[in-house]
Amino acid sequence: MLIQLSSAVLAASEVAEEHVSIPMSPIMYGVIIMGALLVLMFATISFTSLGHRHEATPEHIDPQRQFPNKHDHGQGIEG
Template sequence: MLTQLSSAVLAASETAEHHVSIPMDPIMYGAIIMGVFLVLMFATISFQSVGQRHDATPEHVDPQRQFPNKHDHGQGIEG
């Protein structure tokens, strides 16, 4: 069945060769993509200071935690 389908597709493609044009200039595709990336960049820049609003506070060490934070190298506040 696959052989019949592939031969039918091959026969159809050999007899009818038509070209499809794209709906707008290729430059416009680039301009639209560039505009989308600029909007994403401005959204990223606008939220740049969110992480700097408050001072960092140390995390207390919870011995009952299933996956304890091992990034403090034993310097955390003991609970």
Template sequence: MLIQLTGAVLTAAEMAEEHHVELPASPYVYGGAIMAALLLLMLITVSFSNVGNRHTAEPEHIDPQRQFPDKHDHGQAIRD
């Protein structure tokens, strides 16, 4: 089986050498397009970085009926 696999790989490698395909654009064009796309995504991400600071923070109401209460407030939350 290994010999058959080796023969198939060598045949595929020979066929790949015969059918060389040129890229439609320079590799620098591809690199520039990818870099521009990533910069655009970075700018979109950075534009949402200050969304949490738009409104003043209000204290959280403690609900005794909540199944999993947040026990990380160290007793600083408003209790009714």
């Protein structure tokens, strides 16, 4: 079976020897990708100050919570 497959691949590769050119210069592909990444970087930078708008408030301690957080520094229900 592998011999048949390899002979079919060789026969197909001998027939299809056409060269296909790319539509743009390879440098232009790099410029477009770099521009897209710069746009994403500037969008990320523009939203960095959103976390500093309000003062942090302590979380309400809920004794009925199934999975309590471990960040209440011992103020919750002691088990």
